[in-house]
Amino acid sequence: MSLRHALLALLDAGPTTGYELAKQFDQTVDYVWPAQHSQIYTELRRLEAAGMVAAETVPRGLATKRAYRLTAEGDAELRRWVAEVAEPPPVREPAYVKATYFEYGTPQQAREQFRAHRAHYEAQRDRYERHIDQLERRDTALLRRRLAAAPAAAHDAIVAYKVHAYRGLVARARAEISWAERGLELVDRLAEHPAAYVIPDIPEPEGER
């Protein structure tokens, strides 16, 4: 359950209302673990019931909002989760399932799939890269709060781990783009020389940027 622990981590930067938390979530965790606001509110209530966060009702004009803060139990759970080695979930990739059965479609349909795949991951890659820029400039509200709450000696590591994660996502996106492009080449070869194609292997990620 990454949602639960990501919320604990966000709350470690200081007390926050559900709404603020959801907005911060959208700008950070959402890149690697998307969730709707409704799910966040639900999870916060569950965390509260589990004693990992505590909520305080804060007046807001005539209405009220709820400010959540991390409890000692929540903090312990966060650290337990970070230390715990978890198996990655199994691969579950619709695009690869479908690619396995492209023979049921026309070459043109296969091309469209690969082009859409490439376009999607190009957009993702750009999104990740913009986020890396923000992180490196320490230019997000959440990161500033987080750094302010942490000892200066830890600042580099806090930023570095996040940047490393997003660099990894960029590399993944590039692998997808490369796969789609080789897919397009394969479709061309199959369509033009249906009896004499060769499938070149995908090279290892080696060399400089």
Added chain:
Amino acid sequence: MSLRHALLALLDAGPTTGYELAKQFDQTVDYVWPAQHSQIYTELRRLEAAGMVAAETVPRGLATKRAYRLTAEGDAELRRWVAEVAEPPPVREPAYVKATYFEYGTPQQAREQFRAHRAHYEAQRDRYERHIDQLERRDTALLRRRLAAAPAAAHDAIVAYKVHAYRGLVARARAEISWAERGLELVDRLAEHPAAYVIPDIPEPEGER
């Protein structure tokens, strides 16, 4: 819904019982879309209710088994699905979520995470490569049935698309391994020179194998 369509594709190779289908599934689709047998039986019943497959009760000693075959509607649905361009599902990666928060753990804990990540994807990579070998040798029972049911001119494409998909998975696994290794280097730099680290970018997948 990839499960549904993968089952339709498996059935295109000819009538099969649920059990056989589940076994074939384990040796093929399961690489990219895992499912329990119980889920496959449930989905087959649902496909039957939707008119996409038809079942025939076959005697087996005193008991019976059900042999499923693709209907015209099922075939049409399979082709519709292949032609349909679908957005890839959003990234949802526990390992990357956690890596974003490695500052909550010790360097040693971070190392263990990265090592487990590397080991996992090395095993996956080897699994995929073994499957590619099988495909290239046309050495799986299912592939042989599938090829036997298809015109000879289509054989190359049938194999080539599958090989391409698994090559892509190998490339993904390699990207994960590379990410984990750079993660290990990062932990070392942070632990040894906490104030003077540099995060090298991950190079593009360029160059020869």
Added chain:
DNA sequence: AGCTCCATGTAAGTCGTTACATGATTCA
């Protein structure tokens, strides 16, 4: 007065996981 943002949820449904359940056949 109306729009945007703030703020918090409920409800229904889908998909998938985990555990449980049962019994026949085949082969050593």
Added chain:
DNA sequence: TGAATCATGTAACGACTTACATGGAGCT
């Protein structure tokens, strides 16, 4: 006769999606 394999499910639960629902606050 006992184990492995064949064969087919049900039940409960959890996570997430989609849609719906409501109302205050702040600004123009």
